[in-house]
Amino acid sequence: xxxxxxxxxxxxxxxxxxxxxxxxxxxxxxxxxxxxxxxxxxxxxxxxxxxxxxxxxxxxxxxxxxxxxxxxxxxxxxxxxxxxxxxxxxxxxxxxxxxxxxxxxxxxxxxxxxxxxxxxxxxxxxxxxxxxxxxxxxxxxxxxxxxx
Numbered sequence: 001x002x003x004x005x006x007x008x009x010x011x012x013x014x015x016x017x018x019x020x021x022x023x024x025x026x027x028x029x030x031x032x033x034x035x036x037x038x039x040x041x042x043x044x045x046x047x048x049x050x051x052x053x054x055x056x057x058x059x060x061x062x063x064x065x066x067x068x069x070x071x072x073x074x075x076x077x078x079x080x081x082x083x084x085x086x087x088x089x090x091x092x093x094x095x096x097x098x099x100x101x102x103x104x105x106x107x108x109x110x111x112x113x114x115x116x117x118x119x120x121x122x123x124x125x126x127x128x129x130x131x132x133x134x135x136x137x138x139x140x141x142x143x144x145x146x147x148x
Contacts, residue, residue: 101123132144
């Protein structure tokens with residue numbers, strides 16, 4: 001579920017998502033020891049690394065770092081999926097436009113435009129919070145659609 005990013009539920013905890021997150025964390029932190037320091041955890045190996053869920057992060061400041069990185073990972077995973085779809089469309093028809101509609105405002109509780117704007121050719125964006133200007137600054141060639 002990636003439609004209401006401000007909601008207090010968690011996202012993709014599937015094995016493939018957690019494996020992807022662990023690989024992403026290895027790139028970001030470099031070592032398990034560095035991750036454990038950053039998160040205040042003591043995971044014995046990478047396979048044991050799991051994020052704190054929202055209900056825990058709401059009650060414990062020590063759970064917040066892993067929860068925040070999990071939310072960041074969800075942005076990365078979503079953008080990768082959108083990019084894969086765009087690439088598939090372009091392989092089928094190099095002239096076709098790949099688009100994302102109903103783009104939420106950028107920022108917490110919305111989309112990471114730094115990840116999404118470069119992943120598509122067009123976006124239908126809610127015109128608030130400087131969303132259009134932000135998206136165009138991140139992808140000057142982006143075609144923007146606005147509905148009223």
